[in-house]
Structures are given as structure tokens and as C-alpha cells.
Amino acid sequence: MAGRPMKIWFKRISALLCLSLVWAPSAAVTDPNDARVMVKLQQTWGSVLTTWTGNDPCGDKWVGTLCDANTNQVIYMTLINLGLEGEIPPEIGSLPALSNLDLSFNDKLKGSIPSELGNLQNLKLLSLQQCSLTGFIPASLGQLVNLTYLALNGNKLTGPIPSALGALSKLKWFDVAYNRLSGSLPVSSNNAAKLGLDTWPVIQHYHLNNNEFSGSIPPELGGATECLHLLLEYNQFTGTIPDTLGNMKSLQILSLHYNQLSGPIPQSLNKIVSNGTAYLGLHQMRVNNNMLTGVVPVLDALDSLEFVDFSNNTFDPQPFPSWLNASANTIQTILVEFSNLIGPLPSDILSYPSLQGLYAKNNQLNGTLNIPSTLGRRLRVVSLENNKLDQLTFATNANLPNISLNGNPTCSGTGLVTAGPLLCGTVVPPATLWNSPLVASSTCPVCDDPLLTSNPYTCRCSKPLIVSLEIRAFTAPTINDTDLWEKMRNQTYSSKNITTFFKIDQIWVRDASINNEKKVLVRIYFFPLIGETIDEVTETIIKVAFTQQLVSYTSPFKPEMVKSIINSGAISSHGSHGFPKAAIIGIAVGAGGLLVLIAFLVFVAVKLKRRAEEERKKNPFADWEKAQDGDAPKLKGARWFTFDDIKMMTNNFNEDNVLGEGGYGKVYKAIEAGTGATFAVKRAQEGSKQGALEFKNEIELLSRVHHNNLVGLVGFCYQKGEQMLVYEYMPNGTLTQNLRGSKADWPLDWDRRLLIALGAARGLAYLHDNADPPIIHRDVKSCNILLDKKMNAKVADFGMSLLVPDEKDEKTRKVKGTMGYLDPEYYLTSHLSTKSDVYSFGVVLLELFTGKAPISHGTHIVKTVRNLWDSAGIAGVRRTLDPILDGTSMDELEKFVRIALVCTEDTALERPSMHEVVMQLETLVGPKAHIMPGSDNSIASKASKSDTRIPLPMSNMMSDDFEPASGQFSQAFSHGSSSSHQSAFRYSGGFGPSPVQPK
Known part of the structure; x- marks a missing residue:
């Protein structure tokens, strides 16, 4: 185990060396205007930013900055939690190319927000969280027409929200929580410019909590149909809850507690339902600690409700809202304290399967409390103190949770005997x-x-x-x-x-x-x-x-x-240099025992050599050196396992160890005694075994390819008539299992699907472009894409793989593959090429998009999606989207579908290469593409030492006028030279790259 940390350490150093190559400064200096502005920032914050040295921010690698490689302008500035002191200089507004500005968590950063920030027309993200900024929010921020993310929470800002911010038509995230903002919320109906919080068409987050806002909640907010979170708690809002909030069809969290709202809860909230779509529907409703009146309406359509809090209002006397039973499969916590409830509790409420907590103290509930033997398995707390419950029934075998009945008649007189001290004892306050x-309990040493x-x-x-x-x-x-x-x-x-x-x-x-x-x-x-x-x-x-x-x-x-x-x-880290303490100790100890170490290594080497010679004699391939079929397999790192080895590792091929089964045979989980290493063993069944020569060729092929996105071959067994391949173990199974199989209980979100697509694409691109000679996988499908413990994708199963064929024997190949994924051109003509893998990969992309199998109800996924695309574009295709992905950016979905459709064009000439697909997916994934495992074959790694500019994918693939079936596009994709396109960025300091679209 001692070697593993060392290998990881070397990998980390290698990664940093690679980054240093990309960060290497070019001969050009920073744009003079940007250099002047950055020097001003250096003068203001330089006592803290000791790494900002010299007068060339882009060339001198100033930490936290990212520069455009073509214009040498600063485009990113990320200075989070660096102890910045003083104010934000107004000159920062003179960085015209700046797209991301994040100065969060610098609690000594004071003063007001400079109005000059409004000049940053390219700004997409502005984050000034948890600083000590004061003053008003400048109205000039309304000029940032490209802004999608605005976070000013955790400051000391005062005054109203400027209505001019309503011009931010691309804004999705607005967080001004934990300030001292006041006044009414601006909407288009109360100002001459017709701008306000309701003129943000794609807003997803209103985070306005913990301020001093007053007035009524504007009904216009109900028009935000894409809003997920409406957080207005801890303010001074008055008036009623608008009926229009029921129109917020995407709303998941409604937080209105600790205000001064009056009137009834609107019945219209009953419209915020999921309709069977995961992640949609109202999940949380918090209206407690207001002055609401009337009765809680029947909201029985809310099929995603997890948490409700109606406590501490002035409702009319009403029975317990039994309509909550309609949400029994989702409801986790119910709070109805001080809610003027009368009558009995629903008899089955403690059996709700998802219920964890019921809080209904200080009401007028009466009758019998029934504690069934089949309590909800997640139930933890039942708080019913100070009600009028006078009877109690419970099964003697009931496993009671923390139930408190103190202050009820059943806990006085003879009732106390029935209830018992367990239910009527002193109320234990909840843990804080x-x-x-x-x-x-740790036995670790004290540091x-x-x-x-x-x-x-x-x-x-x-x-x-x-x-x-x-x-x-x-x-x-x-x-x-x-x-x-x-x-x-x-x-x-x-x-x-x-x-x-x-x-x-x-x-x-x-x-x-x-x-x-x-x-x-x-x-x-x-x-x-x-x-x-x-x-x-x-x-x-x-x-x-x-x-x-x-x-x-x-x-x-x-x-x-x-x-x-x-x-x-x-x-201490900034002032520390030289060797770590552990390294110094290691060197000292090592020097003293050098001779002993050398003697030990010689002994081990001799022993290993003898063992290798014995294994070689037993190796069944040893005799092949004399055979006419060729030399013994030339293996690069693959081990030879005996049949007994694998029999022991799989517990005699126990069925409990079966990971999967296919046409080739079964795959077993195997654990090696002594090391504890876990492998996957694929055992060929009778009828699927190859000849010795074919098996030898497959082993040679697999042992030759090494990439982070290809499942690695550990070894093989060729003994006692068995053909077995030993692979690295992939604990998270296949992509198929994660999309719609045994592992689909934890659905893959959109970002993880993008990374899986990119990882698999990189593995295939390696086979096509970097393997020597190139390899065609020939059986690309979702069940041959495996996921490791970090959910990184690796392409597996090379049983059908072939070296890129010569023209002479292309047509002699027998067509092989899996229906639904098979390239139609290859099927009809027997003409195999790397573009056949591209077609199959395109089908996998559509699987990631829809969550469905390639052939469903007699219809092929490619035909379905292409017909919908041709008739209605992304709006039509969106009907096939996996419901789990609802809420994903339409722009990203559209780009993804474009990539999938061009991969599944009818002819190979119209399809891109896998390398081009990788570049398009890297652009879509963004900065993560350059830091995720497997990125050794990414665009960034292809930058030369002498030129830090990085090839950019062809821009027309992401353009608005792209059509997958367009011959013009196909020709440009197939024959365009990617080397002539350069990306528009260079990055420096400790911040990863983010692609910038060419102008």
C-alpha cells in the first residue's frame, strides 16, 4: 500500500506540470487597458495577494485570473476567501471582456458596490457573497444584460432593490438574503420603465429572505413559471398570499414564514403538481408564524409534498388536514402547532410510509390516538403535547418512536396507567x-x-x-x-x-x-x-x-x-517552502539503512526472477514460440492467473458473485486473497470460446490500450479449457443499470450524464486515434459503458473489436454488433470504419437524453428523435426527455441533441470523428472537461509548450442555424481543419479553463 500514495503524489505533480505548461506566458503582454486596471487592483489588494507580482497579469500568472489568449484581456477573476481588505476599486468596471467576477467570502472587503460594474457588458456571473459591503445596490447593474447569476447575500446592503435590475432578462439566480434591504419589491406595474422582479423570464431562484422588505407580495411574481425557490421568509410582508403563486408550475420550495401575512392560504397552490415528473411539484410549504386566517384548504393534488408548516397562525377552528393522506407516500414532516385544530387525528397518520416527524402540540385535538403495530419505518418524533386526547390504543409489539403526550387527559388520572411514563414523561427538547x-470513538492520534x-x-x-x-x-x-x-x-x-x-x-x-x-x-x-x-x-x-x-x-x-x-x-502554507517534515525524516532514516535496503532489494529481485521463470514454464503460451501461428502473446502489464487462482477469488464461481451475464458468458466479482484487490472476471461459456490464436490476439489488443476511460485489463486465464479475462472492477455497474435498471434508484443528473458522455467519447477517441494500430470497438452500447466508484465512464468489452481494416479485407468482415446500436450503413454494405462506432455512440447519447432503450415499442430512438426534431426542433424533442432531467437548461439540451443527431447520420461521410465529438462535448461540459479524469486526451492536453492557445471546436456545431441533416454542415464538419481554430483564452493562477465561443 505504500506505493499507492506515491503514485497518486506523482500523478498530482504531473497534473500540475501539465497545467504549468498551459499557463506558460506568451510573448504578448496583457492588454494595456486591462494591465492598468489590474495594477490598480494590485495596489489596493497587493498586501494580501502576494502572488500578484510584476505588471503583466496574464503573462505573470496572477492567481485567480483567466485571460483571453487572442486579445490578452482578463475574462475571469475568482478571488474567493483570500482576505481582501479595503474597497472594490471603481476601475474594475473598466475590464470590458470580464465575464466572471467572484470576490466572495472576503469579510474585510467594505464600502459600496461600485456603480462602474454596470459597464461590464460581458459579465455573466457576479458573486460578492459574505463580504462587508454597505450602501445601496447600484441601479447600473441593470445594464449587465448577459448576467445569469447575481449573488450579493451576506452583506450589509440597505435600501430597496432597484427596478432597473428587471432588465436582466437572462438572470436565473438572484440572492440578496441576509442584508438590510427594505421597501417594497419592484415589479413592472409600479414604475414607468415597466421593469421589476417579474421581468426575468428565466429566473429560477428568488432568495430574498432575512431582510426588511415590506408591503405586499406582488401578484406579478406568479408569472415566474421556471422558478424553483421562492424564499421570502423573515421580512415584514403584509397583505395576503397572492393566488397567482399557483401559476409557478416549477416551484419546489415556498418559504413565507415569519412575516405579517393575513388572509387565507390560496387554494390555487393545489396546481403545483409533478404529474409524475421527478423533481417537479411543490416539495416544501412554510407559511408559519404569520397572521393567516380561515382554514387550511384541501391541497390533495400536491403529489410531491415533503414538508409543511402551518404553525402559529390565527386559523379558524378546523379539523386536522386529513388531505395530507394524499401525500402519504412523500410527506416527511408535518408541523401544525398552535393551529386551532379540533377533533381526532387521522387513524392511519402514524403509518404514513415516509413520515418522520409530526408536530401538533397546543391544539384542541381529542378522541383516541391509535398507535398501530405497523408504524412508518422512518417515524422519529410525534409531538402532541397540550391537546385533549383522552384515549390511547397501541399494539404491544409496536416499536415506539419518540412520542410525547404530556398535557393530554390520557396522561392524567387512570389514563396515565394506560399511557405509561414512556409517553407521558418530561418532554425532552430536540437536539440542537x-x-x-x-x-x-476514533483511535486516531491527537495532532x-x-x-x-x-x-x-x-x-x-x-x-x-x-x-x-x-x-x-x-x-x-x-x-x-x-x-x-x-x-x-x-x-x-x-x-x-x-x-x-x-x-x-x-x-x-x-x-x-x-x-x-x-x-x-x-x-x-x-x-x-x-x-x-x-x-x-x-x-x-x-x-x-x-x-x-x-x-x-x-x-x-x-x-x-x-x-x-x-x-x-x-x-502557514504561504510561508512554507522546501521539503515536508515527513520527507526530511524519511531521507534521514533512509540514509542510515541504505545498505540494508540494497541487500533486501537484491534478495527480492532474485526471488521474483525465479518465480517468474517458474510461472513462464507453466504458462500455456510458452509453447507458442515454436508454433507456426506466431510468437507468444506480447503482453504489456497483464498478469497470468491460474484456474485455481480465479476459482478461489470467485468462491468457486459462486452465483452470489455474478455481476452480469451476456452472450459471451458470465461476469463474476473476484477478490484476491492477501491483497484484498477486487476484480471482474469474464468467463467464456461453451459455444462462445475462441481459438487459441484469436484469444491470444484479443489479449494482446487489450493489454496494449491504456486510457482512463477504458476498462483496464488486469490479466487472463487460459487453462483447463477455460478462457477468462480479468478486468478492473467497476462498482457502479453499467450505464444501462443506472439509467433504467437495478441502480436507477439514484438517478443520474444532467451534469453527471454529460461527464459520462464525455468520458466514453474520450475512450473511443483514444481507440480510433491513439491506439497503435487504431481499433474499432464495434459494439458500443450503454451496457458496455461501465462506471467506477467515482461514476467516471469507462468503455468495456472488446470481444468484437477489430483493428482498423485494410481496404482489401473490409468487405470480408462478418457484420457484428447489437441491434439498435448497429450502424445502418455498415449493416447494408459490410463497410466498417471508425464512423460505425460514432453512430453507436450517438445512440448512447440519445439514451442519456431519454433514459429509454434504443428500440422501444417497435420504434427506434433515432427515428423518433429525428422526426420530432424535423417537425418542431428542441421543443418537439423535449417530449422524449427523461422526466428526471426536467428543469435542465434548454440551451444545453439543444446542443446535446445536435451532437447526437449528427453522430447518427445515415452515412459515415456525414458523421464527425470521435475526436471532433470529444471537442464538442468538452465545450458543452465547460471547465470540468479539462479537470475530470481521462482528460489526458482533452483539448487542453494537446496544447504545445510553445503555444498556450488551445484548439477550439468548430463553432458552427453550436450555432443557432445548425441542422443535423444539413449537407453544408456535414461537409464542414467532415473536412474542416480544427487546427485552424484557436480558442480565445489563456488562464493563469489557480483557476481552471472555461471555453469561450469564437467571435
Whole structure:
């Protein structure tokens, strides 16, 4: 095991060396105007940004900046949590090419937001979270017509929201929470310019909570049909809840609590339903602590409801809202405290399958409480104190959760005997603090340095990066549940940008607590894999992932916001140079035992040589050297396993170890004794076995290809009439299983599907372009794309693979493949080429889009999608979209479908090469394309040392006038020279690249 960290360390160093090549400065200096502005920023913040040296930001690699390679202008500036002090200089508004500006978590950054920021016409993201900014939000920000993300939360801003911001027609994210903003919300009907919060056609997030807004909630907000979160809690809103909110068909979270709202809850909310579409429908409704009247309406159509809180209002006397039974399969928490409820509880309420908490204290509920033997398996808390329940029935075998009946008649007099002290004892207040049990039970050593923290999973002392989150609408009944936080750890690990840089045991949810507003604060520690501190690149990626909401959580952890990001190693890391302490100790010890080490190595070498000679004599291929069929297999790293070896590893081919089965045979999970290494063994069944020569050729082929997106061959067995191949083990199964099979319980989100598509494309592009000689897979399909423990895609099963054929023998090949994926031109003409793989890959892309098999109900997926595209474009194709992906950007969906359709053109000449497909997918995926595993074959890696400009995919593929069936496009794609197109960026510092479309 000692060699593994070393290999990882070398990989990390190699990656940084590769990045340094891309970051190498060109001869050209920064654009003079941008250089002048950046020098002003250097003068303002230079005492903190010690890495900003020289007067050429692009050429001198200023940390956190990204430059356009053609114009030498600054296009990205990401300076998160770097201790910036002072104000934001107004000169920053004179960077005309700037598209991303993120200065979040610099709590010493004061003063007002410069109105000059409105001059940044290319700005798409502006994030100034958790600083100490004061003053008004400048109306000039309304000039940022390309802005999609605006986050000003966690400052000290005052005054109203300017109506001029209504001009931001592309805005999707608007967060001004935790400020001191006031006044009424601007809408188009109350100002001459006809602008306001209702003139954002694609807005998805209104985060306005914890301010001092007043007046009524504008009915115009109901027109935001793409809005997911409407957070207006902790303000001073008055008036009624508008009926128009029922028109927000995409709304998932409605938070109106702690205002002064009156009148009834509108019946129109009953329209926000999922209609069977995952992730749609109203999930949370919080209207507690207002002055609402009337009765809670019947909202029985809400089929996604997880959390409701009607507590602390002035409702008329009403029975318990039994319509909640309609949501029994989804409802997790019900709060109806101080809600003037009368009558009995629904007899089956404690059997609701998803119910975790019921809070109904201080009402007038009466009658009998029935505690059945079949309680909901997730039920944790039932709070019914201070009601009029006078009878109790429960099965003696009931496994009682935390039920409190204190203050009910059944807990006085003779009723107390029936109820018992367990139900009528002193009410235990809910836990407000949870600490990881790994702290108390860990046997890890205590770290000497107070800045060092012991990783409870590896027992290594290091300085973690600490991210503190606030969960604004926590839906679980208690935080004192370790399984709950383990779920958060897993969700953190599997989210965007995190899994690329971390192993699961580097992430630790340290503790959680509840604040006065019943919001949950959580601290997540990110430990370095090697050394004491996290490297700069990884730190930046984590910061961006959290501040720009790229980490995705599900219930009960949403919506969440970042409260702080602290690097516990920042104090010492910048001033530390030279060898790490561990390395110095290692060198000292090594020098003292050098002679002993040499003697030991000689002994091991001799022993291994003898063992190899013995194995060679037993190797069945040894005799092939004399055969007319050719030399013995020339293997590169593949091991030879005996039949007994594999029999032992698979527990005598036990059926419990079967991972899958196909026409070739069965695949078994195998665990090697001693090392504990896990493999997948494919065992050929009778009738599918090859001749010795063919089997030898396949092994040679597989042992020759090595790529992060190809399943690696570990070894083989050719003994006792068996043909077995031993592969690396892929714990997350096949893409088919994850889309619609045994692993579909955790659906793949859109970003993961994009990364899977890109990973598989890179593997195929390697086979076509970099294998020597090139290889055609010939059986590309979703069940031959496997997912490793980090959900990275790897192409598998090369049983039908062929070397790129010569013209002489192309037509002599027997057509092979899988129906639904088979290239129609190859099927009709027997003419095989790499473009046959491209067609099959296009079918896989459509599977990722629809979630369906290639042939369904007698219809082929390519024909269905192409007909819909031809008749109605992306709007028509969207009808086939996997419901799980609802809410995905239409722009991204359209680009994805364009790629899929051009891959599945009828003739090979009209299809792109796999290398061109990789470039298009890298553009669609964005910055993650250059940092995900397997990126050694990415565009970035092809940049030469002398030229940091990077080839850009041909722009016409993403243009608005692209048609997959267009001969003009096909000709341009097939014959265009990608080398003549250069991308428009160069990046420097600790920030990864982001493609920029050519002008």
C-alpha cells in the first residue's frame, strides 16, 4: 500500500506540470487597458495577494485570473476567501471582456458596490457573497444584460432593490438574503420603465429572505413559471398570499414564514403538481408564524409534498388536514402547532410510509390516538403535547418512536396507567447540536499542532479546508442522526467538481447545530490526500463549486447557502517552502539503512526472477514460440492467473458473485486473497470460446490500450479449457443499470450524464486515434459503458473489436454488433470504419437524453428523435426527455441533441470523428472537461509548450442555424481543419479553463 500514495503524489505533480505548461506566458503582454486596471487592483489588494507580482497579469500568472489568449484581456477573476481588505476599486468596471467576477467570502472587503460594474457588458456571473459591503445596490447593474447569476447575500446592503435590475432578462439566480434591504419589491406595474422582479423570464431562484422588505407580495411574481425557490421568509410582508403563486408550475420550495401575512392560504397552490415528473411539484410549504386566517384548504393534488408548516397562525377552528393522506407516500414532516385544530387525528397518520416527524402540540385535538403495530419505518418524533386526547390504543409489539403526550387527559388520572411514563414523561427538547461520533470513538492520534486535525477515516493529521453551510429549510425532524449526515457526506462527494478531486474518505461532516431561526449550520472538512494542506488548484475548485452552487443536495439539505470557507492551513502554507517534515525524516532514516535496503532489494529481485521463470514454464503460451501461428502473446502489464487462482477469488464461481451475464458468458466479482484487490472476471461459456490464436490476439489488443476511460485489463486465464479475462472492477455497474435498471434508484443528473458522455467519447477517441494500430470497438452500447466508484465512464468489452481494416479485407468482415446500436450503413454494405462506432455512440447519447432503450415499442430512438426534431426542433424533442432531467437548461439540451443527431447520420461521410465529438462535448461540459479524469486526451492536453492557445471546436456545431441533416454542415464538419481554430483564452493562477465561443 505504500506505493499507492506515491503514485497518486506523482500523478498530482504531473497534473500540475501539465497545467504549468498551459499557463506558460506568451510573448504578448496583457492588454494595456486591462494591465492598468489590474495594477490598480494590485495596489489596493497587493498586501494580501502576494502572488500578484510584476505588471503583466496574464503573462505573470496572477492567481485567480483567466485571460483571453487572442486579445490578452482578463475574462475571469475568482478571488474567493483570500482576505481582501479595503474597497472594490471603481476601475474594475473598466475590464470590458470580464465575464466572471467572484470576490466572495472576503469579510474585510467594505464600502459600496461600485456603480462602474454596470459597464461590464460581458459579465455573466457576479458573486460578492459574505463580504462587508454597505450602501445601496447600484441601479447600473441593470445594464449587465448577459448576467445569469447575481449573488450579493451576506452583506450589509440597505435600501430597496432597484427596478432597473428587471432588465436582466437572462438572470436565473438572484440572492440578496441576509442584508438590510427594505421597501417594497419592484415589479413592472409600479414604475414607468415597466421593469421589476417579474421581468426575468428565466429566473429560477428568488432568495430574498432575512431582510426588511415590506408591503405586499406582488401578484406579478406568479408569472415566474421556471422558478424553483421562492424564499421570502423573515421580512415584514403584509397583505395576503397572492393566488397567482399557483401559476409557478416549477416551484419546489415556498418559504413565507415569519412575516405579517393575513388572509387565507390560496387554494390555487393545489396546481403545483409533478404529474409524475421527478423533481417537479411543490416539495416544501412554510407559511408559519404569520397572521393567516380561515382554514387550511384541501391541497390533495400536491403529489410531491415533503414538508409543511402551518404553525402559529390565527386559523379558524378546523379539523386536522386529513388531505395530507394524499401525500402519504412523500410527506416527511408535518408541523401544525398552535393551529386551532379540533377533533381526532387521522387513524392511519402514524403509518404514513415516509413520515418522520409530526408536530401538533397546543391544539384542541381529542378522541383516541391509535398507535398501530405497523408504524412508518422512518417515524422519529410525534409531538402532541397540550391537546385533549383522552384515549390511547397501541399494539404491544409496536416499536415506539419518540412520542410525547404530556398535557393530554390520557396522561392524567387512570389514563396515565394506560399511557405509561414512556409517553407521558418530561418532554425532552430536540437536539440542537450534533457531533460526529468519529470524534469520540476514533483511535486516531491527537495532532501536535493545534491547526492540524486528525482525519477520522485515515488517521492522518493535516490542515483541512472547512466549508460551513446553512441549510435554510431543513426537513428532517431531528439533527441527532448520524446516518443523516453520512447521507450528506455521500451527496457532497458525488456532486459537481468534488468527486474529481477527492476520495470519499477525504470528506468529513464534522458537526451540525440549529440556530435561533431553526436553520441548521453544518461544517464539512475537506482533507488533503498528500501533505498537510490542500493544493491551490483543488482549493479553488472547491470554493467555486460551493459559492456558485455547483454542489447539489437533495432533501433534507436544501436549499443551502455557504456561510464561510476557512483554510486552516492558509496561515502557514504561504510561508512554507522546501521539503515536508515527513520527507526530511524519511531521507534521514533512509540514509542510515541504505545498505540494508540494497541487500533486501537484491534478495527480492532474485526471488521474483525465479518465480517468474517458474510461472513462464507453466504458462500455456510458452509453447507458442515454436508454433507456426506466431510468437507468444506480447503482453504489456497483464498478469497470468491460474484456474485455481480465479476459482478461489470467485468462491468457486459462486452465483452470489455474478455481476452480469451476456452472450459471451458470465461476469463474476473476484477478490484476491492477501491483497484484498477486487476484480471482474469474464468467463467464456461453451459455444462462445475462441481459438487459441484469436484469444491470444484479443489479449494482446487489450493489454496494449491504456486510457482512463477504458476498462483496464488486469490479466487472463487460459487453462483447463477455460478462457477468462480479468478486468478492473467497476462498482457502479453499467450505464444501462443506472439509467433504467437495478441502480436507477439514484438517478443520474444532467451534469453527471454529460461527464459520462464525455468520458466514453474520450475512450473511443483514444481507440480510433491513439491506439497503435487504431481499433474499432464495434459494439458500443450503454451496457458496455461501465462506471467506477467515482461514476467516471469507462468503455468495456472488446470481444468484437477489430483493428482498423485494410481496404482489401473490409468487405470480408462478418457484420457484428447489437441491434439498435448497429450502424445502418455498415449493416447494408459490410463497410466498417471508425464512423460505425460514432453512430453507436450517438445512440448512447440519445439514451442519456431519454433514459429509454434504443428500440422501444417497435420504434427506434433515432427515428423518433429525428422526426420530432424535423417537425418542431428542441421543443418537439423535449417530449422524449427523461422526466428526471426536467428543469435542465434548454440551451444545453439543444446542443446535446445536435451532437447526437449528427453522430447518427445515415452515412459515415456525414458523421464527425470521435475526436471532433470529444471537442464538442468538452465545450458543452465547460471547465470540468479539462479537470475530470481521462482528460489526458482533452483539448487542453494537446496544447504545445510553445503555444498556450488551445484548439477550439468548430463553432458552427453550436450555432443557432445548425441542422443535423444539413449537407453544408456535414461537409464542414467532415473536412474542416480544427487546427485552424484557436480558442480565445489563456488562464493563469489557480483557476481552471472555461471555453469561450469564437467571435
